[in-house]
Amino acid sequence: MKDGINDFFTREAGKRLILSGAGAAARGAYEAGAGLVLTYPGSPVVETFDLLASPESPVKDRCAIVINEHVAYHQALGYSLAGGRSFIIMKHVGVNVCADPMHYSAYTGVNGGMVILTGSDPGANCSTGEFDVRFYSLHTHIPIFEPRDFNETVIITKKAFEFSERYKLPVMVVIPSAFCYGVGSALSGGALDIKNGGEFINSRDYTNVGALAVKRHELLAAKIERMRMDEEFGGDGDRDGNGGEKFCGDLSGRFVFNKGALIITSGIYYNFVSEALRELKIDDLNSIYSPALTYPLNIPELLQVFNSHNFEKIIFAEDLEGFLEIQISSFMAHNKINADIFGKNKINGFGELKYPVLKQILSQLLCRSGNNAQISITEINNDNEKDFYLQPLPREGTFCPGCPHRAFFYALNKFISEYDVIGGDIGCSSLPPHFSSWLACMNSGTSIASGVSLSIAGGRGGQSCEKKQRVVSIIGDSTFFHSGMQTIMQCAASNSDQICFILDNGWTAMTGHQPTFTTRPLNESSHDGQRVSIKKILEAFGVKRILEIDPFRVDKFKALLNELFEAKTGAKDFTAVIVRRECRMMAKKREAARNTNDGVKKLFKTLNYQIIKERCAQCNECYSVLSCPAIFKDDGGELYINHDICDGCGICFQICPNGAIAKSEVEYGG
Amino acid sequence: MAAKNIIITGMGGQGVLYLTSLMRQALLKKYGAITGYDNRGGAQRLGHVASIIRFEDGFNDEADGCINDGTGSANANNAISQNTAPQSVSTFTRALDFDDGACDYALSLEASELLKFNDKLSGRSLIITDEFIMAPTNIRRADAAYFKFSELKRHFTQITARFIHGDFRNEAKRISGGAQAANLLLLGRFIALSEGALELKDINDFCDARDFNLITRGAQMENK
Numbered sequence: 001m002k003d004g005i006n007d008f009f010t011r012e013a014g015k016r017l018i019l020s021g022a023g024a025a026a027r028g029a030y031e032a033g034a035g036l037v038l039t040y041p042g043s044p045v046v047e048t049f050d051l052l053a054s055p056e057s058p059v060k061d062r063c064a065i066v067i068n069e070h071v072a073y074h075q076a077l078g079y080s081l082a083g084g085r086s087f088i089i090m091k092h093v094g095v096n097v098c099a100d101p102m103h104y105s106a107y108t109g110v111n112g113g114m115v116i117l118t119g120s121d122p123g124a125n126c127s128t129g130e131f132d133v134r135f136y137s138l139h140t141h142i143p144i145f146e147p148r149d150f151n152e153t154v155i156i157t158k159k160a161f162e163f164s165e166r167y168k169l170p171v172m173v174v175i176p177s178a179f180c181y182g183v184g185s186a187l188s189g190g191a192l193d194i195k196n197g198g199e200f201i202n203s204r205d206y207t208n209v210g211a212l213a214v215k216r217h218e219l220l221a222a223k224i225e226r227m228r229m230d231e232e233f234g235g236d237g238d239r240d241g242n243g244g245e246k247f248c249g250d251l252s253g254r255f256v257f258n259k260g261a262l263i264i265t266s267g268i269y270y271n272f273v274s275e276a277l278r279e280l281k282i283d284d285l286n287s288i289y290s291p292a293l294t295y296p297l298n299i300p301e302l303l304q305v306f307n308s309h310n311f312e313k314i315i316f317a318e319d320l321e322g323f324l325e326i327q328i329s330s331f332m333a334h335n336k337i338n339a340d341i342f343g344k345n346k347i348n349g350f351g352e353l354k355y356p357v358l359k360q361i362l363s364q365l366l367c368r369s370g371n372n373a374q375i376s377i378t379e380i381n382n383d384n385e386k387d388f389y390l391q392p393l394p395r396e397g398t399f400c401p402g403c404p405h406r407a408f409f410y411a412l413n414k415f416i417s418e419y420d421v422i423g424g425d426i427g428c429s430s431l432p433p434h435f436s437s438w439l440a441c442m443n444s445g446t447s448i449a450s451g452v453s454l455s456i457a458g459g460r461g462g463q464s465c466e467k468k469q470r471v472v473s474i475i476g477d478s479t480f481f482h483s484g485m486q487t488i489m490q491c492a493a494s495n496s497d498q499i500c501f502i503l504d505n506g507w508t509a510m511t512g513h514q515p516t517f518t519t520r521p522l523n524e525s526s527h528d529g530q531r532v533s534i535k536k537i538l539e540a541f542g543v544k545r546i547l548e549i550d551p552f553r554v555d556k557f558k559a560l561l562n563e564l565f566e567a568k569t570g571a572k573d574f575t576a577v578i579v580r581r582e583c584r585m586m587a588k589k590r591e592a593a594r595n596t597n598d599g600v601k602k603l604f605k606t607l608n609y610q611i612i613k614e615r616c617a618q619c620n621e622c623y624s625v626l627s628c629p630a631i632f633k634d635d636g637g638e639l640y641i642n643h644d645i646c647d648g649c650g651i652c653f654q655i656c657p658n659g660a661i662a663k664s665e666v667e668y669g670g
Numbered sequence: 671m672a673a674k675n676i677i678i679t680g681m682g683g684q685g686v687l688y689l690t691s692l693m694r695q696a697l698l699k700k701y702g703a704i705t706g707y708d709n710r711g712g713a714q715r716l717g718h719v720a721s722i723i724r725f726e727d728g729f730n731d732e733a734d735g736c737i738n739d740g741t742g743s744a745n746a747n748n749a750i751s752q753n754t755a756p757q758s759v760s761t762f763t764r765a766l767d768f769d770d771g772a773c774d775y776a777l778s779l780e781a782s783e784l785l786k787f788n789d790k791l792s793g794r795s796l797i798i799t800d801e802f803i804m805a806p807t808n809i810r811r812a813d814a815a816y817f818k819f820s821e822l823k824r825h826f827t828q829i830t831a832r833f834i835h836g837d838f839r840n841e842a843k844r845i846s847g848g849a850q851a852a853n854l855l856l857l858g859r860f861i862a863l864s865e866g867a868l869e870l871k872d873i874n875d876f877c878d879a880r881d882f883n884l885i886t887r888g889a890q891m892e893n894k
Contacts, residue, residue: 182707393806624813
């Protein structure tokens with residue numbers, strides 16, 4: 001790409017930028033002069049942080065990856081209380097991690113603008129799960145904005161800081177994964193100077209106990225009520241100059257008034273609804289309302305919408321749980337507004353709302369009378385699929401060629417059975433093939449704690465079990481620091497009967513290789529963060545048995561596992577095994593950095609592996625059991641190594657029972 | 671002109687996102703309005719990756735208000751004073767996603783990945799795919815059969831008469847020494863077959879000379 005990131009940080013207004021949704025939020029925070037940018041890496045909003053922390057960024061020194069979202073939230077809150085503008089970036093499950101400070105920060109309030117960017121993930125396209133993160137606002141009372149497009153994301157993120165300062169509340173901006181990874185154009189606004197934190201002035205407002213907490217709650221309710229009645233929203237504008245849209249403020253919703261039915265939506269679904277109505281040729285017969293502030297809903301804006309016409313049919317076009325439907329149905333009931341409501345009784349409350357599904361629902365509700373059948377996303381897909389000759393087969397996510405996790409799971413699988421229990425966590429190590437019939441892929445390393453109770457129920461107690469269930473827990477190095485440490489400390493304290501494998505690949509690999517506390521710098525100028533020894537932490541926690549192993553030494557690793565699992569029949573000590581081998585993608589970058597550091601290209605030697613067909617018994621140990629993606633099967637069923645994909649890790653060479661894989665040394669570079 | 675819809679798919683590590691990035695920049699410059707989204711998965715290789723690009727002609731004209739400074743006079747080059755937020759950037763109110771059967775161009779760097787978009791394909795679709803197929807690891811573990819290219823060819827030619835395929839990976843290896851450039855050859859093939867939707871000159875501003883040369887070589891490949 002010739003045009004690079006430099007334009008992204010222009011201070012000029014009016015320049016056209018190509019931005020992802022995640023990038024548009026970054027641009028908004030930059031324009032707002034955010035003085036502190038914090039994150040714990042999480043798709044789909046990784047790019048937001050990466051842009052602001054990039055070498056070209058004027059605010060890169062203000063950016064930090066923090067141990068977890070809970071700590072990040074506290075840091076951001078402190079900066080904001082001291083008057084600075086803080087910006088926290090997290091995925092929807094990260095909100096669970098910082099839920100505690102989120103609640104009380106609404107009570108204490110903020111001083112400098114504090115904005116939380118949350119990437120939601122309807123359809124769980126890049127997450128371990130989906131849920132409607134917007135519902136947090138109903139009990140935290142933190143306002144939520146949902147921008148509808150790239151340009152609006154820049155504007156709203158910027159304005160959210162002002163809004164936060166006006167109401168002295170943290171503000172959340174929610175953008176879904178499809179939009180985060182979407183790309184479109186936006187205009188730059190002018191960039192403000194960085195708003196730094198200043199002197200912290202102590203106040204009883206920040207104390208939140210007993211009667212003071214109740215008082216703060218009362219004041220928060222009053223604040224929310226003022227927000228609901230804020231007359232800056234709505235208005236009689238004509239923002240697009242075509243007479244169709246009635247509201248004019250930067251933070252106002254969109255109201256396209258054409259009588260007919262009223263379709264209520266928010267965020268990116270505004271454009272879905274607009275286009276669907278146009279395609280159905282009923283866009284001039286129906287109205288659309290899409291609030292930008294989806295909690296609390298603005299009453300003057302709602303009154304303008306509902307006073308404009310006696311809508312007989314209200315359709316809520318939103319994914320997941322029906323956040324707008326619940327709020328606006330309540331508003332309608334309080335204001336004695338009667339209409340037929342179609343929402344979660346028509347659109348599933350799970351999965352991503354796809355355009356063809358939405359269009360079909362609108363068609364049924366608005367183009368055909370009397371058809372009130374529930375529409376299932378699955379049914380629609382199935383109807384279409386049966387017309388085709390071939391149906392797609394699922395492609396599981398898998399480890400990269402040369403990934404140390406593949407070697408680890410290959411060896412582990414030799415020693416566990418389907419009867420045993422493996423608990424996993426979030427990250428690369430949660431990917432298939434995990435070689436187990438059950439893997440509790442839960443966020444934040446909770447499976448280790450679950451292992452404590454499971455080992456009591458099935459393993460140590462075992463009265464109700466036919467035989468002993470062995471309990472194995474697995475956690476990556478990033479999650480170890482994020483939230484695994486407490487559970488491991490508890491395991492050590494209770495001497496839980498389980499083996500905990502800590503897969504230390506030195507990076508937060510799944511989200512794009514952010515450094516962790518075990519990361520070695522790639523070169524002198526890269527990551528210079530503090531390095532921490534997992535082993536020393538485990539020792540300090542009182543873990544009695546700590547082992548370290550390289551998964552690429554397959555025989556040695558298997559011998560260790562043999563010893564561990566055999567010994568488990570008698571021993572009860574909690575055992576932690578640090579499985580250490582750097583993420584292969586980053587190890588290669590390290591090699592490349594070494595290669596070019598002195599500006600002279602060097603000659604390197606590497607190992608090349610090849611399957612000797614005459615020796616291969618087609619046992620499929622490398623192809624099916626190891627599941628190495630570089631090994632292919634030709635039309636005749638013979639196996640071969642695709643050298644475009646092979647990483648040269650040599651695990652296949654080590655495990656082949658027939659000695660059918662040969663290695664040779666090749667030179668490259670120079 | 672109605673919106674044109676492109677699907678680009680393949681697996682992590684094949685260069686889908688770079689290809690998409692080049693096309694998005696070129697299409698935005700040429701047409702003035704694009705939208706769409708990516709399905710990127712995690713950072714690791716060989717998972718499903720897909721991009722959607724939607725573009726529409728007519729938005730690069732000042733009168734059409736691609737860049738609207740909020741004063742009612744649309745002007746793409748109208749600099750707005752410092753610290754004044756623009757009111758709107760575009761009247762391109764298209765959804766990120768598009769309707770079933772409405773795909774105009776489908777580019778697939780791994781032939782079987784395009785099956786995931788069966789619903790989006792139709793007789794209007796120009797499909798260009800690499801003949802490369804990679805069986806998923808879950809299929810391998812189950813010791814199950816996976817698609818052969820001849821089956822996929824039959825499938826896609828049932829959908830559209832405009833089905834083009836090529837051994838782009840091996841051709842890339844032959845030309846550049848590495849299979850990684852298959853994406854650029856495939857882009858070149860698309861440019862040659864897109865009937866002007868995108869031209870070589872459109873892409874030149876956004877890639878270096880080596881990549882442009884490979885795209886040009888792709889444009890010169892023969893159809894299969």
